[in-house]
Amino acid sequence: MKLAYLLFSILLPLGLFGQNIQNNPGSNHGNKFEQLGTILPTPNVYRSASGAPGHKYWQNRADYEITAYLDEDKRNLRGSETVTYYNNSPDDLEYLWLQLDENQQSSVKNAGYDMESTLPRQITTDRLKVTDLPAKDNGYGINLEKVTDAAGNALQYMVNKTMMRIDLPRALKSGEKYIFKIEWNYNIPNRISMGGRGGFEHFPEDGNDLYTITQWFPRMCVYSDFKGWQHNQFTGRGEFALPFGNYKVSMNVPADHIVASTGEGKNFDKVLTSAQLARWKQAQTASEPIEIVTLEEAKKAEKSKSKQRKTWIFEAENVRDFAWTSSRKFIWDGMKVTIPENNNQVMAMSLYPKEAYNLYRKFSTRAVAHTILTYSEFTIPYPYPVAQSVEAANGMEYPMICFNYGRTEKDGTYSEGIKNGMIGVIIHEVGHNFFPMIVNSDERQWSWMDEGLNTFVEYLTEEKWDNKFPSRRGPAHTIVDYMKLPKDQLEPIMVNSENIIHFGPNAYAKPATGLNILRETIMGREIFDKAFKTYSKRWAFRHPEPADFFRSMNDASAENLDWFWRGWFYGTDPVDIAIDKVTVATPDLDSTPEPVREVYNVDNPHVNAFEDISKIRNRNDKSITFYTDKNKESQDFYWRYARGQEKVDTKREYTLERETMEKVPAKEKRDLQNIFAYQIDFVNKGGMVMPIILEFTFEDGTKLSDKSSAQIWRKDENKVSKTYFFDKKLKSIHLDPLRETADIDISNNFWGQIPAPATSFEVFKQKTGAAVRGAAQEKINPMQAAGK
Known part of the structure; x- marks a missing residue:
């Protein structure tokens, strides 16, 4: 799930993304099938030409020990962290950069x-x-209290908006580690009214808050071989680039709160009641969700508001981030899931307020389990011990924990749209454990590498959840309305997220659709799945870049897909292939062939029509002796003919007559007399090349299908023809009948009988209001109508 706006790439020149780079744009061919070549970074010892990590690949690491204190009365969070930073790079580092993401909520410290x-x-x-001029401080953002080394000595630091630089007393050498400490606090924003990913939601009916604590501590930036420090400012849209590390975190909260987080709880025996602890142990072997904290317990806790405190302790290994949630409103259920490929035993869990009970109790944990099993099938086996979904009226992802929407009406019923939307967002956000929490791409720069790839596997997972599931993104036809937009409303996928106008279609839907087209239409499922799994395994727990993905998919499939990456990811041309004309012909089987007569003259001597400078100089160079001059046996008729020593009448005409054909024999005539020939002329009106997929319907009602690969356009990218011979009459031809290629104009995809449009859509103005995402609808839903 993502939110606001974006900046541009520093890896490649700006112009590379504004157009489809071609060496010979004036030609009618050879452009769309050019190799990406220098558009991609040069392979090196860190990133190989195959798309795999190079033999000297490295990445830095950061371990954290954090204590947090949640002040519910003041809605303030205080924290103290000890960071151990490992410099595995070949470079010496004079300073360190950290992210202060909460400054995005500040009116004076934001990007x-x-x-x-x-x-x-x-x-x-x-x-x-x-309008406040100048802007007044709204009181939000990180307040840094103390920054010291491990011994408590103050460190010099500088804050630039949402980034913090710590100057080191001496350079951190390659292979060394550095330990430092930060103390800080911030006022927790109301994320319902202010927006953003973390904060609190207030429930006025019972007077309680639900806290989602995310991007909540100063976090190390990534230092990499391809960019150095990734410290692009956080604007609210382009998400996060983070190193892997180990975490030990303790959260001090009101005693009646339930806490869930990244990682495994280490002191449940201290913070749960004996009954809850027993149910927790039961859930660890359960194949159906068990309520660890029950609905009745959550309702009771809503009324208590304890003034006592408890400390929850969690630990996580090899994760890139840490998030948590806290509220006395939570119901908590869980069950065990076994990942077949690595036999990993995972606790699939959900936490949710009573307002979501009838939806989350039925579906959430089951959807979590289904997601990690399905993603493990298509990518890598899920490696972590926990996967959990928290109902928090939004959608956002972190390692092992995510926040999703899905609440019922007050009477416990719900609409089909809310149900499907909830299941879809749970699959999407849990799926983010794989992209980018494990395959750790740079979200701040390339939103599509996590959102697009994740949305693609989300679609595969939705399909395996329910064959009738109404997926919004993935099928080719769902991207058509976006691809139809004017060019000034479009950007290539290969653009930094801050600059995208239509963020959802560009970063989520178009890359997901492209991958589905590759899988279903261009490569085929078996080849695509092997290549995609190869990429996932190569870059698990590493930092891939776009070139690593493109090269891995090519390398692992033996498919040269540069034409597709060039058109779909670097370009904005839509797919619009049209049937321009169909020419029908029948064979004439009764003709008598005439001999082939050719009138010709004998050839003049085969010598250069023009005496070039080299021949003249060679002839005048007395040091050169020509082989045929000194070897008489090589001086044949044509040697003399070239020198005028043999006379030939080259103007005399000669006639050659050959019989190369004969009449069709009667037996073969009977076999061929019903043949019909159809030349189909296609025009590429949109610009993006694609396979040509045809469905032929004959007058007797039978059908045949054929597919020509995209390479049919390689010698003429504007128009091509294809001829077919059939032994019965065609009634119609349908181009792209299953709408596999995202063709934006299907009205020119028919020859013969053209069916009337079968569907339509309505447009309404968005109603102002409804503060909570996933909240109930005002109109009666089908469950209510049925009295359920």
Whole structure:
């Protein structure tokens, strides 16, 4: 799940992303099938030409020990962290960069990436305020209290908006580690009214809060072989680039709160009641979700509001981030899942308030289990001990924990849209454990590498959940409306997320659709699945870049897909292939062939028509002796003919007559007399080349299908023809009948009988209001209508 806006790539020149780079754009062929070549970074010892990590690949690491204190009355979080940073790079580092993501919520410390604004057509009273010039501090953002080395000596540091630089007393040498400490606090924002990924949601009916604590501590930036420090400012949209490490975290919260987080709980025997602890142990072997904290216990806790405190302790190994949640409202259920490939025993769990009970109790933990099993099948076996979904009226992902929406009506019923949306977002956010929590791409730069790849596997997982599941992203036809937009509303996929106008279609849907087209239409499932799994295994627990993905898919499949990466990822051309004309012909089987007569002249001597400079100089160079001049046996008729020593009449005409054909024999005539020939002329109106997929319907009602690969366009990218011979009459030809290629204009995909449009869609203005994502609908839902 993602939110706001984005900046541009520092890896490649700006112009590379604004157009489909071609060496010979004036030609009608050879452009779309060019290799990506220098568009991709040069392979090196860190990243190989095959797309695999190089033999000298390295990445840095950061371990954390953190203590946190949640002040519910003040809605403030205090923390202290000890960071051990390992410099595995070949470089000496003079300073370290950390992310202060909470500064994005500050009115004075944020990244300063302004959005344009216009006069509103309507506005709510809470937003109609006098513009503060200069901006006043709203009280949010990280407050740094102390920054020291391991011995307690103060360190010099500088804060630039959402980034913090710590200057080291001496350079951190390659192979060394450095330990430092930070103490900090911040006011927790209301994420429902202010937006953002972390914060609190208040429930006025019972007076309680639900906290999602995310991007909550100063976190190390990634230092890499391909960029150095990744310290692009955090604007709220382009997400996170983080190193792997081990975490030990303790959270001090009100005693009646339930806490869940990244990693495994280490002191459940201290923080759970004896009954809850017994149910926790039962859930660890259960094949159906067991309520560890029951609905009745959660309802009772809502009324207590204890003033006592408890400390929960969690640990996680080899993760890139740590998030947690805390509330007295939580019901908690769980069950065991076994991953077949590595026999990993995983606790699939869900936490949710009573407002979501009838949906989450039925579906959430089962969807978590289904997701990690299905993703393990298509990528790598899930390696962590925990996977959990938390209902928090939003959608956002972290290692082993994610936050999703899905609440019922007050009477416990729900609409089909809320149910499917909840299942879809749970699959999506749990799936993010694989992309980018394990296959750890740079989200701050390349949103599509986590969102697009994850949305693709989400689609595969939704399909295996329910064959009738209404997936919004993945099928080719669902991207058509976006691809139809004017070019000034489109950007290539290969663009930094801060600059994308239509973020969802560009970063999620288009890459997911492209991968599905590769799998179903271009490569085939078996070849694609092997290549995709190869990429996932190569880059698990590493930092891949786009070139690593493109090269791995090519390398592991024996498919040269540069034409596809060039068109679909670097370009904005849509697919619009049209049937331009169909020419029908029948064979004439009764003709008598005439002999082939050829009138010709004998050849003139085979010598150069022009005496070039080399021949003249060679002839005048007395040191050169020509072989045929000194070897008489090589001076044949044609040697003399070339020198005018043999006379030939080259103007005389000669006639050659050959009989190369004969009449069709009667037996073969009977076999061929019903043949019909159809030349189909295609025009590439959109620009993006694709396979040509045809369905032929004959007058007797039978059908045949054929597919020509995209390489049919390699010698003419604008128009091609294909001829077929059939022994019965065609009634119609349908191009791309299953809408596999995202063709934006299917009205030119028919020859013969063209069916009328079968579907339509309605457009409505968005209703203002509804603060909580996934909240109930006002109209009666089918469950209510049925009295259920």
